[in-house]
Amino acid sequence: MQPSMFNVRVPLENAGLRDDVFLMNTFTDAQLIVSRDVAALLDRIGTAEPGALSASERDALSTLSDQGFIVDDRESERVHIEQWFRDLRESEDQLRVTVLTTLQCNFACDYCFQGDHGDYNKTAAKMTLETAERVAVWTEERLDTLKPESFVLTLFGGEPLLNLPVAYYLSERLWKASQARGVRMLVNVITNGLLLTPTVVDRLAPYGLNAVKVTLDGDHDTHNRMRPLRGGQGTFDKIIQNVRAVAGKCRISIGGNFDEDSVDSYPALLDFLKEQEFADKLARVAFKPIIREPKPQLPKGFIPLTVVGAGNKPLNGTCMTSAGGGTSICDNCNFLDEKMSFLRDETKKRGFPTVDGVHMGPCEIHRRHAHTIGPDGALYACPGFTGDATESTGHIDGRREDRREQAASRFDQLAAWKDCDDCAFIPVCAGGCSVAAHTELGDMNRPNCHKGSFEAGVRSLARDAAVAAVATIN
Numbered sequence: 001m002q003p004s005m006f007n008v009r010v011p012l013e014n015a016g017l018r019d020d021v022f023l024m025n026t027f028t029d030a031q032l033i034v035s036r037d038v039a040a041l042l043d044r045i046g047t048a049e050p051g052a053l054s055a056s057e058r059d060a061l062s063t064l065s066d067q068g069f070i071v072d073d074r075e076s077e078r079v080h081i082e083q084w085f086r087d088l089r090e091s092e093d094q095l096r097v098t099v100l101t102t103l104q105c106n107f108a109c110d111y112c113f114q115g116d117h118g119d120y121n122k123t124a125a126k127m128t129l130e131t132a133e134r135v136a137v138w139t140e141e142r143l144d145t146l147k148p149e150s151f152v153l154t155l156f157g158g159e160p161l162l163n164l165p166v167a168y169y170l171s172e173r174l175w176k177a178s179q180a181r182g183v184r185m186l187v188n189v190i191t192n193g194l195l196l197t198p199t200v201v202d203r204l205a206p207y208g209l210n211a212v213k214v215t216l217d218g219d220h221d222t223h224n225r226m227r228p229l230r231g232g233q234g235t236f237d238k239i240i241q242n243v244r245a246v247a248g249k250c251r252i253s254i255g256g257n258f259d260e261d262s263v264d265s266y267p268a269l270l271d272f273l274k275e276q277e278f279a280d281k282l283a284r285v286a287f288k289p290i291i292r293e294p295k296p297q298l299p300k301g302f303i304p305l306t307v308v309g310a311g312n313k314p315l316n317g318t319c320m321t322s323a324g325g326g327t328s329i330c331d332n333c334n335f336l337d338e339k340m341s342f343l344r345d346e347t348k349k350r351g352f353p354t355v356d357g358v359h360m361g362p363c364e365i366h367r368r369h370a371h372t373i374g375p376d377g378a379l380y381a382c383p384g385f386t387g388d389a390t391e392s393t394g395h396i397d398g399r400r401e402d403r404r405e406q407a408a409s410r411f412d413q414l415a416a417w418k419d420c421d422d423c424a425f426i427p428v429c430a431g432g433c434s435v436a437a438h439t440e441l442g443d444m445n446r447p448n449c450h451k452g453s454f455e456a457g458v459r460s461l462a463r464d465a466a467v468a469a470v471a472t473i474n
C-alpha cells in the first residue's frame with residue numbers, strides 16, 4: 001500500500017483551519033479536509049506496522065483508501081491510468097462534431113491572422129450547402145455506427161454566424177437524425193456576438209441549442225481597441241446589446257482573450273457585467289490568453305503561444321482565441337499562470353460561475369469520437385490544427401490518402417502525459433495542449449507544462465472548501 005501519485009494537498013492555516021489540510025485526488029476527484037495527523041498518517045503508509053495503528057487511524061486509512069488516496073502500488077496505478085486513457089479515447093458515449101461553417105470573420109482583431117484584414121475574407125473558405133449535406137450524411141453514419149447517448153454539434157469559425165444557412169441546415173437536419181435515433185443532441189455556438197440576435201437563437205432553440213459563447217476582450221475601451229471592425233469602429237456596445245436581447249432565451253457564456261496590456265481592464269469588465277440585468281443569466285465567465293504569431297523581439301510579458309503548422313508557418317484556419325470551447329488549457333507561460341488565477345479569483349469574487357483551474361481536461365484531442373470538420377469537409381483531431389492540411393486526419397467523403405492516414409495515426413498515439421513521470425495532474429492535464437506543444441516545442445507529443453496553473457487551481461479549491469467548512473462550523 002502507498003499514497004496515490006495523484007494526491008495533492010494544501011495546508012489550510014491561512015484559511016482559518018490551522019490544524020487541517022485539504023486533500024485532493026485528481027484521478028478519483030475525491031476532496032477532503034482532514035487533520036494534519038491524518039495527512040501525516042498518509043505519509044507513513046507502508047512503513048507503519050498495521051498492529052501499531054489505533055482503531056481511529058485504521059478507520060481514517062480505510063476512508064482514504066475508499067476515496068483513492070491509497071493504492072496498492074505504483075505499477076498497478078500506472079496500469080490503471082493507462083487503461084483509463086484508453087477507455088476515454090474509445091468512449092462511444094458521446095459523439096462530438098465541431099463544424100467550421102466558414103473561416104471568414106467580420107472583425108479585424110489585430111492579434112488574429114484571420115478576420116477582416118486585407119483580402120482575407122475574399123479568399124477564406126466558406127462551407128457550401130452541398131458540403132453541409134455531406135457533413136450531415138457523414139454524421140448520421142457516425143450516429144448509426146456508434147449509437148452514442150448524446151451528440152454535441154459545435155458551430156465555430158471564423159465567425160460561424162456569417163454562414164447562417166449552413167448553421168441552420170446542420171442543426172435542423174442533425175436534430176431530426178438524433179431524434180429518430182433516440183440520441184440527445186446539444187448545439188453550441190462560439191461567436192464574436194456581432195450577429196447574435198433573437199432571430200438566430202429562436203431559429204436554433206428547437207434543435208437543442210445549449211449554449212452560446214461570446215467573446216469580450218476586456219472593458220469597453222480595451223475591447224474596442226482589441227476587437228474592432230475593419231474601419232476601426234468599436235463592437236462592445238453592439239455585443240452587449242445583443243447579449244441583453246438573447247439572455248434568458250439560451251445559456252450565455254462569456255470568454256475573453258487577454259495579454260499583459262489588457263489584463264488589468266478585466267476587473268472593470270467584470271464589474272460592468274455584474275451591473276447588467278442579465279448578470280445572473282450568464283452560465284460561465286472565463287478568460288484565456290491571446291495567441292499571436294511569433295515576433296522576433298517579444299516584449300516582456302508577451303504570451304508566446306503561436307499557432308503554426310508545417311514549415312513553421314502559422315496555422316491558417318481556426319480562430320484559436322476560442323478553440324477548445326473555453327474549458328481547454330490552451331495556455332503558455334508563467335505570466336499566464338499567474339494572471340489566469342488572478343482573473344479566476346476576480347470572477348469568483350463577483351459571483352460568476354467560472355472554471356476552477358483544476359478540472360481542465362483531458363481535452364477533446366484525446367477522444368477518438370470528437371471531430372473537427374473544416375469548410376471543405378476535411379477532418380481534424382481538434383480545432384487548433386485546422387489551418388494545417390498536413391494535420392488533417394481524414395475527409396468526410398472517405399477518401400484514402402497516405403498523409404491523412406499518417407496524421408490520424410500520429411493523433412492515435414498521442415500521449416504526452418507519458419513523459420510526465422508521476423505528476424499528480426496527469427488525469428486533468430494529460431500533458432497539456434498538443435497544439436501549443438506542436439507550436440513551441442515542435443513536437444505535439446511532448447508535454448506543454450503549466451503545473452503552476454494547476455497548483456494555483458488546487459489552492460483556490462482548497463480555499464473554497466475551507467470557507468465552506470468554517471461557515472458550517474459557525
Ligand code: SF4
Nearest residue numbers: 324363382384433434
Ligand atoms: S489540443 Fe489544445 S487546442 Fe486542441 S482541443 Fe486540446 S487544448 Fe484545445
Ligand code: SF4
Nearest residue numbers: 420423429431447449
Ligand atoms: S504537462 Fe506538466 S502539469 Fe501536465 S501532466 Fe505533464 S507534468 Fe503535469
